[in-house]
Amino acid sequence: MDGITLSFTDARPVLAPGALEEQVRAAAPLLAEAAAGEERYRDNLGWHSVDEAAGPERVDFLLEQAARVRADADAFVVIGIGGSNQASRAAVKALRPEGGPAILWAGNTISACEMARTLRELDGYQSIYIDCIAKNFETLEPGIAFRVLRQYLERRYGAEGAAKRIFATGTPGSTLHQLCLDQGYTFLTFPETIGGRYSVGSDVGLFPMAVAGVDIRALVQGMRDMRDTLLAAPAEENPALRYACLRRLLLEHGYRLEMLSFFEPRLDYFAKWWIQLFAESEGKEGNALYPVAASNSEDLHSIGQFIQEGSPILFETFVEVRARDASVLLPPEAKKDYFDYLTGMDFWDINNTARQATMRAHGDRGIPCMNLSIPAIDAHTLGGLFYFFLFACYLSCKLLGVNPFNQPGVEGYKGYMFQNLGKPGVN
Numbered sequence: 001m002d003g004i005t006l007s008f009t010d011a012r013p014v015l016a017p018g019a020l021e022e023q024v025r026a027a028a029p030l031l032a033e034a035a036a037g038e039e040r041y042r043d044n045l046g047w048h049s050v051d052e053a054a055g056p057e058r059v060d061f062l063l064e065q066a067a068r069v070r071a072d073a074d075a076f077v078v079i080g081i082g083g084s085n086q087a088s089r090a091a092v093k094a095l096r097p098e099g100g101p102a103i104l105w106a107g108n109t110i111s112a113c114e115m116a117r118t119l120r121e122l123d124g125y126q127s128i129y130i131d132c133i134a135k136n137f138e139t140l141e142p143g144i145a146f147r148v149l150r151q152y153l154e155r156r157y158g159a160e161g162a163a164k165r166i167f168a169t170g171t172p173g174s175t176l177h178q179l180c181l182d183q184g185y186t187f188l189t190f191p192e193t194i195g196g197r198y199s200v201g202s203d204v205g206l207f208p209m210a211v212a213g214v215d216i217r218a219l220v221q222g223m224r225d226m227r228d229t230l231l232a233a234p235a236e237e238n239p240a241l242r243y244a245c246l247r248r249l250l251l252e253h254g255y256r257l258e259m260l261s262f263f264e265p266r267l268d269y270f271a272k273w274w275i276q277l278f279a280e281s282e283g284k285e286g287n288a289l290y291p292v293a294a295s296n297s298e299d300l301h302s303i304g305q306f307i308q309e310g311s312p313i314l315f316e317t318f319v320e321v322r323a324r325d326a327s328v329l330l331p332p333e334a335k336k337d338y339f340d341y342l343t344g345m346d347f348w349d350i351n352n353t354a355r356q357a358t359m360r361a362h363g364d365r366g367i368p369c370m371n372l373s374i375p376a377i378d379a380h381t382l383g384g385l386f387y388f389f390l391f392a393c394y395l396s397c398k399l400l401g402v403n404p405f406n407q408p409g410v411e412g413y414k415g416y417m418f419q420n421l422g423k424p425g426v427n
């Protein structure tokens, strides 16, 4: 799997011998269907081939647009919520590219405090560009943030100057598209056939990443390489199918939560992306795993107690990063403290030891643990990880018997909210 490996060893003790292999064999036809791309989901599979939305020409185009922004901007605001901003934020926070404009996130909250803070922060920048990302432009958060921010740009640069600084990413024919045509904003495409949480390999995810300086060619290549691996691997060796089957078996054994556990806080926002992907795709019909994250070692000092001795409802998918991508040695200290036994050791090794100790302690408790080992946190690997989870989630939903691509439940609170806010047409 191109340097990304998933081991199940520590998850087996709770399963009968051969149970995973049997489940994988039984699920082989589902893999074949998913690999072919099913007719019934034709309108949702724009992400599946990678090249449909992120072919070389499209990537070149996005890099050209991004270069124009990078040459002039000192701040770039990504306006969007959920699937419309999670992937780009995950990549930018994980890869921390340098040399581009400051990247700000808006339209992902209705907090007045956050909106006011963003406006204050923008006052400190000279040259600001924005991208409003919204599939149908009906979502309240990005909708009202976009209004405030485009008016802010108009006040600072005039209507014509602002228009050159405004990008919007929506579906062709949407009201957002019309607004771009009317006002002269640059319009990018949110493909009709890709839902928000599957949109990493499209203008939605790739353009903000490119503006920030992420190597999107490498990231898309990582997605392609993972696609090739997963579409070619037979069922019994297919890591995405094995992962999906194991999740399914553990659910049947009474586990209710899957915890993505990692020891690099750079992955905090990747975990948020992963949570949306599985929660929105699988959280239907009253029977799904609840995806949660543990950002360690910090979270070991809070929820670690629950994991070790609380209700035995979770299993863990650990993320191991193999690259030594930084080094800080603990210096000697003449004054007495309690840490001399660590003098000369590298933070990297201490962190790695904490990771191994955590897996062992949680394993001792009987918690099923998987290990997802990745070579590094770089653009190519991240692309592979994105695609791995997209495809595994699709398979996992098929095993559960739910539609991977809809999210009817998210409308529940919206009805009451719109009613109380007096939205026309809502009673």
Ligand SMILES: O=P(O)(O)OC[C@H]1O[C@](O)(CO)[C@@H](O)[C@@H]1O
Pocket (backbone or CB within 6 Å): 081, 082, 083, 084, 133, 134, 135, 136, 137, 138, 139, 142, 196, 197, 280, 407, 410
């Ligand atoms: O791009 P949009 O249409 O604003 O949607 C943003 C997010 O809101 C949801 O529709 C949920 O309300 C998610 O599925 C989606 O990722």
